[in-house]
Amino acid sequence: MPDTKKPSRIQMRNRRVILDAALDVFSRHGYRGATLDQIATEAGLSKPNILYYFNGKEEIHVTLLSQLMETWLDPLVEMDAGGDPLDEILAYVQRKLDMTRDLPRESRLFANEILQGAPRMGSQLHDGLKPLFDEKCAVITGWVAAGKLAPVDPRHLLFSIWATTQHYADFEVQVDTLLGGGAEVFDGAAAHLETLFRKLLTP
Amino acid sequence: MPDTKKPSRIQMRNRRVILDAALDVFSRHGYRGATLDQIATEAGLSKPNILYYFNGKEEIHVTLLSQLMETWLDPLVEMDAGGDPLDEILAYVQRKLDMTRDLPRESRLFANEILQGAPRMGSQLHDGLKPLFDEKCAVITGWVAAGKLAPVDPRHLLFSIWATTQHYADFEVQVDTLLGGGAEVFDGAAAHLETLFRKLLTP
DNA sequence: CAGAAATTTTACCATTTGGTAAATCCACGA
DNA sequence: TCGTGGATTTACCAAATGGTAAAATTTCTG
Secondary structure: OOOOOOOOHHHHHHHHHHHHHHHHHHHHHHHHHOOHHHHHHHHOOOHHHHHHHOOOHHHHHHHHHHHHHHHHHHHHHOOOOOOOHHHHHHHHHHHHHHHHHHOHHHHHHHHHHHHOOOOOOHHHHHHHHHHHHHHHHHHHHHHHHOOOOOOOOHHHHHHHHHHHHHHHHHOHHHHHHHHOOOOOHHHHHHHHHHHHHHHHHOO | OOOOOOOOHHHHHHHHHHHHHHHHHHHHHHHHHOOHHHHHHHHOOOHHHHHHHOOOHHHHHHHHHHHHHHHHHHHHHOOOOOOOHHHHHHHHHHHHHHHHHHOHHHHHHHHHHHHOOOOOOHHHHHHHHHHHHHHHHHHHHHHHHOOOOOOOOHHHHHHHHHHHHHHHHHOHHHHHHHHOOOOOHHHHHHHHHHHHHHHHHOO
16 A cells, blocks of 8 residues: 555656546536546556555545545635625626636535435535535525625525536537537536626626 | 337337336446346346347337437427426426436436437437527527517526536436435535526526 | 247356555665 | 565456347237
């Protein structure tokens, strides 16, 4: 097990290479649809070599999901209870949309895992996401109570924000088929979502 | 091949049983994650028996996707260019949400397929969905031009409707974890989405 | 009921896949 | 430069999986 002490330079590099390849493969094919051979090929390493760095397919997947969780929650963590309510939420929508554009593989990895019932992630949802979710819901409820936002169910509001932003990564193929592809998709999406949530929340 | 002439009663029954079991398994585990043995067990038949009714795993999957396409487009087809714009769109949102509640397996089957890049569905997106999408976008554009709706990009509007409604099936595990489960989820969702899109679209 | 046709089971098979053991290679500090 | 521990490859394996052939059984029809 190379992870008992401090990792060498070569270990750092190969672990990163493997995780990057695995992210590609897992996000495209889901956990069971991904194979170690695919990951190995994409990483430019042999399969046994990969198993020298990770104890098995599942450990690679779990490692990716753990790392993802931090990145994923970050934009919501940054939502500041002391800021201007409408600005804070609209900025959050933009951060989330930026993440969808810049990290579509991560979005699809997450979507895949949730779709299959979160078999390797249930605890992280409960222990990592739920407390943050409850905290931010309370913040939004406070904003509504103070008359700074139009009345809204904060839980369904957050669901709507997640759904509308992640849609552009998770359903990318459909979006591209219907719009004809192109990078300007996200400009249109940004404008649309800003309007959508501004109109909903303006008191 | 039992599908050359008119199917017998026993064929009708078994094909239905198999497709129902396959929908369960494919929607939970994705195409590659599903196994014929699982489908066979769930259907109460033997694996070779299943292959007597379908020529292979892929044929079962494709059959499900084809059947799904009709069901899936139906709510949008019903949107009437001659009706009241706001009513028509809000009614469409409700129909879509009802479908998400009543057919969550179908929603997840579709999501799985799109997530993986629609490898067995690309043509149906292009030939089935796109024409309808373009047609309804034109209708909405007409409504906006006539001043019946607030200015909106019809394409992103439809994306938002799809994303927010299907979210409750595709991310069911997450929604249940965060809300504590319960059937009243959809009541809250219905109220929230009605408000969301009403505020967006009211001129 | 007899025989044909449809249906189901039994017994397989080839390939893929996650994983392992052991031999080999290689970088690097003494 | 030489030896040692980390890194990599080669050669496997057992289980799972999609699929098939053919025998056995059930169902339908005259």
